[in-house]
Amino acid sequence: xxxxxxxxxxxxxxxxxxxxxxxxxxxxxxxxxxxxxxxxxxxxxxxxxxxxxxxxxxxxxxxxxxxxxxxxxxxxxxxxxxxxxxxxxxxxxxxxxxxxxxxxxxxxxxxxxxxxxxxxxxxxxxxxxxxxxxxxxxxxxxxxxxxxxxxxxxxxxxxxxxxx
Numbered sequence: 157x158x159x160x161x162x163x164x165x166x167x168x169x170x171x172x173x174x175x176x177x178x179x180x181x182x183x184x185x186x187x188x189x190x191x192x193x194x195x196x197x198x199x200x201x202x203x204x205x206x207x208x209x210x211x212x213x214x215x216x217x218x219x220x221x222x223x224x225x226x227x228x229x230x231x232x233x234x235x236x237x238x239x240x241x242x243x244x245x246x247x248x249x250x251x252x253x254x255x256x257x258x259x260x261x262x263x264x265x266x267x268x269x270x271x272x273x274x275x276x277x278x279x280x281x282x283x284x285x286x287x288x289x290x291x292x293x294x295x296x297x298x299x300x301x302x303x304x305x306x307x308x309x310x311x312x313x314x315x316x317x318x319x320x
Contacts, residue, residue: 158247158269166247173237174217185209185216186237186252186271189229191260194279197302202230204302205309209256212310219252221245221262256309259285259294267292272316274309291316 158166170184189202197205210216218234228236239245242265249255250269257263258276266273267287275287278297286294293312297305 158243158250162243162247163250165244166249166251169237169244169248170219170251173219173235175235180217182215182217183254184252185218186221186249186255186266187218187230187234188221188255188257188260188262188266190223191258195258195260196229197258197276197278197297199230201302203233205306206230206233208303208306209310209313212307213313216254221249221257254313263287272313274312276305 220228220234220236222236222238246265246269249266249271253271255266255271256274259280263275267289273287273292275294276297277294282294282296295308
């Protein structure tokens with residue numbers, strides 16, 4: 157459970173990273189396009205997925221959460237953020253409000269926040285490892301292309317947006 161001070165710090169950090177003006181009304185989407193081994197989707201997959209998701213459910217202001225190596229997994233297309241502090245990372249994701257990644261530890265941290273969390277699964281069992289909590293979901297990607305998965309994710313985002 158994040159304190160109000162942590163939430164405020166997460167919002168301030170997010171605004172600094174995105175250089176957001178107060179008048180911007182586009183939703184923020186935090187992504188973590190990294191995962192271990194076979195769970196990782198490549199740069200081309202992510203680029204296609206994000207472009208299609210933005211067309212179908214956006215517009216989004218996207219921020220990439222990077223791993224400790226600091227390397228972007230999507231060609232530095234978006235502002236990046238890194239912290240090794242799990243509470244600061246949770247407050248940042250919470251401030252974003254929407255999060256997408258493959259099945260990984262950061263996905264589970266995101267599910268513990270108030271951010272809508274979408275987990276992408278191709279190798280692990282989503283019935284066992286799906287992000288927990290209301291409004292969160294797991295999408296089986298299997299052999300589906302990134303554009304197809306983006307449209308399924310968009311459907312989930314839009315249903316949630318209309319129910320809020």
